[in-house]
Amino acid sequence: MRNPDERQRPRLAVVKFASCDGCQLSILNLEEDLLALGRMLDIAYFPEASSDMRPGPYDIALVEGSITTAEDAHRILALREQAKVLITIGACATAGGIQSLRNWADVESFKRAVYPSPEYIQSLSTSTPISEHVHVDFELWGCPIDKDQLLRVIIDLVADVQPRLPADSVCLECKRRGNVCVLVAKGLPCLGPVTRTGCGAICPGMGRDCYGCFGPSEGARKGPGLPPNTTSLARHFHSELQLIPIEVMRRFRGINGYVSPFRAESDIWEKKP
Amino acid sequence: MPEETAQTRTIAVDMVARVEGEGALRVTVKGETVQDVELRIFEPPRFFEAFLRGRHYEEVPDIVARICGICPVAYQMSAVHALEQIFGFRVEGAIRDLRRLLYCGEWIESHALHVYLLQAPDFLGYDSAISMAKDHATLVTRGLRLKKAGNAIMTLLGGRSVHPVSVKVGGFSRVPLRRELEALKDELLWARDAAVETVRWVADFEYPDFAPDYNYVALRHPDEYPFNEGQIVASSGLQISVSEFEQHFIEHQVAYSNALHCKLRGSSYFVGPLARLNLNQDHLTPWARQVLADRRIELPLRNPFQGIIARSIEILYALEESLQLIERYEPPPLSAAPITVRSGIGMACTEAPRGILYHRYEVDGDGVIRDVKIVPPTSQNQSRIEQDLRLFMPRLLRLPDKEAALGCERVIRCYDPCISCATHFLNLEIRRESA
Ligand code: SF4
Ligand code: SF4
Numbered sequence: 220m221r222n223p224d225e226r227q228r229p230r231l232a233v234v235k236f237a238s239c240d241g242c243q244l245s246i247l248n249l250e251e252d253l254l255a256l257g258r259m260l261d262i263a264y265f266p267e268a269s270s271d272m273r274p275g276p277y278d279i280a281l282v283e284g285s286i287t288t289a290e291d292a293h294r295i296l297a298l299r300e301q302a303k304v305l306i307t308i309g310a311c312a313t314a315g316g317i318q319s320l321r322n323w324a325d326v327e328s329f330k331r332a333v334y335p336s337p338e339y340i341q342s343l344s345t346s347t348p349i350s351e352h353v354h355v356d357f358e359l360w361g362c363p364i365d366k367d368q369l370l371r372v373i374i375d376l377v378a379d380v381q382p383r384l385p386a387d388s389v390c391l392e393c394k395r396r397g398n399v400c401v402l403v404a405k406g407l408p409c410l411g412p413v414t415r416t417g418c419g420a421i422c423p424g425m426g427r428d429c430y431g432c433f434g435p436s437e438g439a440r441k442g443p444g445l446p447p448n449t450t451s452l453a454r455h456f457h458s459e460l461q462l463i464p465i466e467v468m469r470r471f472r473g474i475n476g477y478v479s480p481f482r483a484e485s486d487i488w489e490k491k492p
Numbered sequence: 493m494p495e496e497t498a499q500t501r502t503i504a505v506d507m508v509a510r511v512e513g514e515g516a517l518r519v520t521v522k523g524e525t526v527q528d529v530e531l532r533i534f535e536p537p538r539f540f541e542a543f544l545r546g547r548h549y550e551e552v553p554d555i556v557a558r559i560c561g562i563c564p565v566a567y568q569m570s571a572v573h574a575l576e577q578i579f580g581f582r583v584e585g586a587i588r589d590l591r592r593l594l595y596c597g598e599w600i601e602s603h604a605l606h607v608y609l610l611q612a613p614d615f616l617g618y619d620s621a622i623s624m625a626k627d628h629a630t631l632v633t634r635g636l637r638l639k640k641a642g643n644a645i646m647t648l649l650g651g652r653s654v655h656p657v658s659v660k661v662g663g664f665s666r667v668p669l670r671r672e673l674e675a676l677k678d679e680l681l682w683a684r685d686a687a688v689e690t691v692r693w694v695a696d697f698e699y700p701d702f703a704p705d706y707n708y709v710a711l712r713h714p715d716e717y718p719f720n721e722g723q724i725v726a727s728s729g730l731q732i733s734v735s736e737f738e739q740h741f742i743e744h745q746v747a748y749s750n751a752l753h754c755k756l757r758g759s760s761y762f763v764g765p766l767a768r769l770n771l772n773q774d775h776l777t778p779w780a781r782q783v784l785a786d787r788r789i790e791l792p793l794r795n796p797f798q799g800i801i802a803r804s805i806e807i808l809y810a811l812e813e814s815l816q817l818i819e820r821y822e823p824p825p826l827s828a829a830p831i832t833v834r835s836g837i838g839m840a841c842t843e844a845p846r847g848i849l850y851h852r853y854e855v856d857g858d859g860v861i862r863d864v865k866i867v868p869p870t871s872q873n874q875s876r877i878e879q880d881l882r883l884f885m886p887r888l889l890r891l892p893d894k895e896a897a898l899g900c901e902r903v904i905r906c907y908d909p910c911i912s913c914a915t916h917f918l919n920l921e922i923r924r925e926s927a
Contacts, residue, residue: 236536237538238561240560241654242654243561244561247639248653251633257622257625262620269622270901287537320539321539324542326539330537342536362558362655363654421652422657425666426658426827427666466548469551473551473555
């Protein structure tokens with residue numbers, strides 16, 4: 220039975236494209252807050268969690284995954300029409316994800332590497348972020364997203380408050396947590412200086428280098444909205460940490476490899492002798 | 493493909509819910525006989541095996557974790573074990589225990605998700621755990637807290653539960669302190685009692701009378717319930733080492749699916765908790781054994797719907813095992829051993845929550861990956877699911893289309909298929925033709 224209040228509660232949809240389901244799992248990992256979310260919103264469409272699937276329009280659509288097939292490129296257009304606020308969740312939807320590594324390769328040869336009859340496989344030659352196809356209202360970074368950040372944004376939206384997401388670097392989070400700097404102390408090629416905060420500086424806290432799963436931070440020196448200084452970090456990896464150009468290239472071409480500052484940096488090092 | 497006739501009826505359901513990933517099902521029926529069952533996996537291919545080529549071995553655990561958000565540890569474990577085989581290295585002692593503990597965390601989290609959030613609503617008649625919570629708040633809260641206990645283990649050892657960051661070839665980037673592990677104990681003790689209650693609860697569900705003859709396949713270790721190591725065994729009598737996997741298990745591509753079908757000498761087989769439990773019951777822990785005896789649950793279990801019982805038993809097992817591992821933990825002197833890179837080929841198979849997961853890597857002298865093969869559990873179960881549907885379908889034919897479709901979905905959900913590993917967008921189409 221639908222309770223009468225249902226009509227007033229904002230309607231939520233969670234929609235998946237090419238992805239690993241990890242960001243949706245982060246929603247299910249809200250644990251007791253999940254039930255609270257279920258009371259706050261009318262979960263109208265969330266196939267991973269519910270067989271009750273109702274058509275739009277939706278007040279909030281959370282989108283996981285990147286666009287890799289012609290059919291999905293159509294599906295996202297239709298969803299955009301149905302959604303008042305469209306939020307991408309995670310590196311796949313926000314930046315093309317790990318599967319965008321194909322964008323530098325010959326996908327036909329990929330198909331041949333994986334499938335005996337590649338002609339059956341329908342797939343675009345690229346994996347692209349949602350924002351290359353439709354207007355996106357908010358982007359949640361991370362692979363996976365941070366569930367508390369997601370909850371914060373939803374609560375803000377429901378309360379009609381403009382959500383604000385931090386864009387400074389993992390380094391600042393490390394300092395707040397009192398982590399020892401792995402770049403300086405261990406000589407590891409840490410991407411923390413150019414990576415967006417939000418994870419809680421997990422990797423340095425676990426004694427290893429950040430591999431950029433929250434995407435590029437916005438420049439501390441150049442100001443909000445501007446890219447971080449990948450050039451100087453890449454040079455440091457090369458001259459101080461002795462990484463050869465292809466290793467510097469691989470550092471930037473990872474989980475968020477296709478997003479502009481990381482992509483540009485990796486392309487520069489690919490061409491170096 | 494059969495011709496459409498005036499008598500052909502097509503039933504399409506847009507999406508089978510509560511599974512991980514995207515797929516469709518087409519069933520063709522002529523009169524009373526099922527002619528064709530095609531489980532089509534639409535999940536767009538993500539080409540991991542292809543783009544891993546040219547990456548450095550140290551990057552592998554971070555990359556393969558992204559194949560699946562529900563069972564990242566399984567991918568990391570199969571990968572590091574295969575790579576360690578190439579480098580002539582074997583983890584032992586506390587590091588080996590910590591890997592087992594991390595795997596316990598994943599089994600608890602993944603199984604609790606499936607039991608409470610994905611499958612139980614079928615038995616209780618709800619669309620989702622969220623709607624089930626309106627009438628059964630205590631139950632759903634118990635499931636969520638159980639899942640959280642698994643996540644707590646993963647977060648402590650791996651930094652976070654989805655895509656943990658600490659696993660590396662040779663060990664971990666950081667190992668926990670004794671007191672950090674001990675801090676988990678109270679919650680795990682609560683969870684162990686909750687797991688006993690879970691087994692009792694699911695044991696009383698009403699199960700359809702359905703017990704096909706399966707060939708179960710799982711890992712088997714001489715002294716322990718299998719996670720990371722062992723031989724591959726089958727109820728048919730097969731017993732081989734992991735390095736022989738590709739000689740016996742062959743992947744086929746079918747025109748209608750983006751996932752490859754894997755067969756054992758040409759036949760379908762069954763991997764996952766039910767297979768593991770039936771083939772390794774002698775390695776169960778005391779509580780798990782006790783609760784089986786209390787509920788008069790006799791092994792082997794032959795009914796796929798009772799996979800939910802096997803999963804619940806494994807949650808209990810994993811909790812008992814976690815508590816023991818924590819009890820004997822002494823932090824190792826080094827969190828990871830140094831590795832000497834050399835070229836070669838390595839294979840490993842571990843027990844992902846959904847069944848055996850095989851990886852093979854070829855590495856060059858610089859530690860760069862030259863070739864990769866990954867066979868996930870869902871592609872192994874795929875042809876078995878089709879066969880089950882073929883067998884179960886006749887009893888659904890008299891039902892109205894909607895219920896028939898739901899019945900098919902239930903069969904599919906028994907396998908907890910992870911279609912992202914191999915796809916929730918399941919269009920069910922039933923084509924009925926006159927005889
Ligand atoms: S961003 Fe990462 S966790 Fe999220 S769906 Fe993509 S691969 Fe999975
Ligand atoms: S430290 Fe970097 S790679 Fe690690 S979780 Fe945070 S953003 Fe991701």
